[in-house]
Amino acid sequence: MTEQELAGMIWNIKKITIKLNCFFLRSRKQSLTSLFIPLTVVVLSLAGVTSCAKNKNYISEEGLIWNTSFHVTYKGPESLRDSVLKILEEVGSSLSVFDKNSLVSKINDTVALPVDNHFMRVYQISRRVCEQSNGMFDPTLSPLITAWGFGPGHKASADTARVDSILQFVGLRKTNLSSDGTLVKEDPRIQFNFSAVAKGYACDAVGDMLLHKGVEDWLVEIGGEVATHGKGPRGDWTISVDRPVFSPDKVVHESQCIIKLSGNAVATSGNYRNLMQTEGGYYGHTISPASGRPVQTDVISATVVAPTCAEADAYATACMAMGSRGAKRIADACPVSMMLVLADSTLWISPGFPMAR
Numbered sequence: 605m606t607e608q609e610l611a612g613m614i615w616n617i618k619k620i621t622i623k624l625n626c627f628f629l630r631s632r633k634q635s636l637t638s639l640f641i642p643l644t645v646v647v648l649s650l651a652g653v654t655s656c657a658k659n660k661n662y663i664s665e666e667g668l669i670w671n672t673s674f675h676v677t678y679k680g681p682e683s684l685r686d687s688v689l690k691i692l693e694e695v696g697s698s699l700s701v702f703d704k705n706s707l708v709s710k711i712n713d714t715v716a717l718p719v720d721n722h723f724m725r726v727y728q729i730s731r732r733v734c735e736q737s738n739g740m741f742d743p744t745l746s747p748l749i750t751a752w753g754f755g756p757g758h759k760a761s762a763d764t765a766r767v768d769s770i771l772q773f774v775g776l777r778k779t780n781l782s783s784d785g786t787l788v789k790e791d792p793r794i795q796f797n798f799s800a801v802a803k804g805y806a807c808d809a810v811g812d813m814l815l816h817k818g819v820e821d822w823l824v825e826i827g828g829e830v831a832t833h834g835k836g837p838r839g840d841w842t843i844s845v846d847r848p849v850f851s852p853d854k855v856v857h858e859s860q861c862i863i864k865l866s867g868n869a870v871a872t873s874g875n876y877r878n879l880m881q882t883e884g885g886y887y888g889h890t891i892s893p894a895s896g897r898p899v900q901t902d903v904i905s906a907t908v909v910a911p912t913c914a915e916a917d918a919y920a921t922a923c924m925a926m927g928s929r930g931a932k933r934i935a936d937a938c939p940v941s942m943m944l945v946l947a948d949s950t951l952w953i954s955p956g957f958p959m960a961r
Contacts, residue, residue: 804917874905
């Protein structure tokens with residue numbers, strides 16, 4: 605393989621439920637991991653981080669967590685895998701709705717409970733994005749996500765006939781985090797599902813750990829959410845964003861654009877995959893907090909670049925639910941940049957979006 609070919613390899617963002625092809629350090633053999641990805645995440649396929657002599661200080665860690673994959677690449681003298689796993693376990697113990705013993709699961713079963721630092725930070729980010737999106741980002745949609753077949757078990761339930769009654773106990777504004785760190789709910793039936801922000805937050809948490817240990821150059825990817833800092837082996841971290849292609853039977857990968865990151869994060873949300881089929885057709889996984897039902901706006905996919913991965917993750921979800929007019933207001937008012945693929949196949953790109961070509 606030539607130096608030019610190596611330089612052409614890129615981080616390639618893919619959307620949910622695919623086989624993950626990981627071509628890691630050149631000194632390793634090619635490996636293929638096949639797994640089922642939760643319905644609200646993005647999958648990333650890594651290629652091109654090589655172990656050439658001049659890149660020998662870059663270390664890559666990989667594995668499975670929360671039914672998805674993680675990849676961490678960083679420049680350092682020794683492996684920090686144990687530290688990475690410790691952070692991921694801490695975040696999962698706090699925020700995973702698939703863990704019945706997690707903090708969020710316990711909160712879902714009670715009215716008030718003291719929270720840890722991970723829950724507190726994600727709650728505060730969610731509250732801010734909820735307010736900035738006029739309530740269209742809301743992590744208390746858990747019973748509706750389950751009812752429409754996108755929660756644990758991935759099977760629609762008869763509760764879809766009770767959407768209006770379920771909405772009575774949906775709403776982040778019906779909860780409060782007290783000064784002593786206790787999460788209080790107005791109704792015990794209010795339940796949290798942080799799937800639209802937790803993986804992004806976990807990327808940030810791993811990144812914070814690396815910075816604390818003096819590591820300045822890193823990329824963290826969990827289930828397709830990506831946070832970066834410093835430089836990669838060949839300069840800025842280079843990422844390809846998928847073009848949205850509707851294909852209910854298979855995953856189609858076509859690059860929409862290339863972006864470069866250094867010190868910021870990216871997340872993509874879309875309604876062109878992760879579909880539920882009914883006798884009347886298909887519906888997507890974006891649930892409107894206003895109607896309680898799956899919503900299809902004029903935004904087919906939203907790619908958001910933000911200072912943190914948790915923010916990018918949350919804003920991308922909000923853009924899908926708000927439509928292009930609301931998404932553009934977020935781009936004007938918040939420290940983010942974005943690319944929207946619209947239903948008429950046109951692109952809307954905000955100022956500052958780091959498109960490379």
